[in-house]
Amino acid sequence: MRVLITGAAGFLGSHLSDRFLAEGHTVIGMDNLITGATDNIAHLAGHPRFTFIKHDVTNYIFVEGQLDAILHFASPASPIDYLELPIQTLKVGALGTHKALGLAKDKGARFLLASTSEVYGDPQVHPQQESYYGHVNPIGPRGV
Numbered sequence: 001m002r003v004l005i006t007g008a009a010g011f012l013g014s015h016l017s018d019r020f021l022a023e024g025h026t027v028i029g030m031d032n033l034i035t036g037a038t039d040n041i042a043h044l045a046g047h048p049r050f051t052f053i054k055h056d057v058t059n060y061i062f063v064e065g066q067l068d069a070i071l072h073f074a075s076p077a078s079p080i081d082y083l084e085l086p087i088q089t090l091k092v093g094a095l096g097t098h099k100a101l102g103l104a105k106d107k108g109a110r111f112l113l114a115s116t117s118e119v120y121g122d123p124q125v126h127p128q129q130e131s132y133y134g135h136v137n138p139i140g141p142r143g144v
């Protein structure tokens with residue numbers, strides 16, 4: 001497959017890039033380095049199946065050629081980052097996802113979005129299951 005990984009210079013994105021390359025796929029890593037670092041992907045420099053594009057995914061995303069999958073992992077990812085970068089966090093979650101989805105539609109690519117358990121509120125159970133939100137908020141999406 002030829003895959004686009006947004007947030008490729010971050011913790012999860014860099015490991016995902018390693019994994020997909022190890023399995024023989026071609027990876028285009030995209031990141032604006034707001035919380036990530038090129039150190040995380042320095043070992044991939046010169047890899048014949050890896051390309052890095054420095055780009056803010058809240059802006060129009062252009063990728064040449066076919067794409068089989070988009071793994072959208074670009075987002076500040078900790079409560080500290082959310083407080084320091086509130087606008088950027090909201091923008092990448094909304095606009096960035098919108099742009100990445102548009103690209104997936106155009107390319108006919110499968111789309112995987114990473115989210116966070118922070119959406120469920122303060123953890124009272126660990127690990128939090130997908131049923132957690134409905135568990136603590138009976139009037140949540142599943143309760144309405």
Ligand SMILES: NC(=O)c1ccc[n+]([C@@H]2O[C@H](COP(=O)([O-])OP(=O)(O)OC[C@H]3O[C@@H](n4cnc5c(N)ncnc54)[C@H](O)[C@@H]3O)[C@@H](O)[C@H]2O)c1
Pocket residue numbers: 006007008009010011012013030031032033034035036037055056057058073074075076077092096114115116117
């Ligand atoms: N780390 C975890 O344990 C964990 C657990 C569950 C979910 N997640 C989710 O996975 C995703 C990635 O988490 P992470 O730990 O790898 O975070 P990270 O901060 O290490 O990586 C995120 C990457 O996204 C990049 N980025 C942010 N905004 C961008 C933008 N507008 N354009 C391009 N790149 C941008 C950052 O520069 C960074 O390299 C987040 O959505 C997070 O909530 C992480």
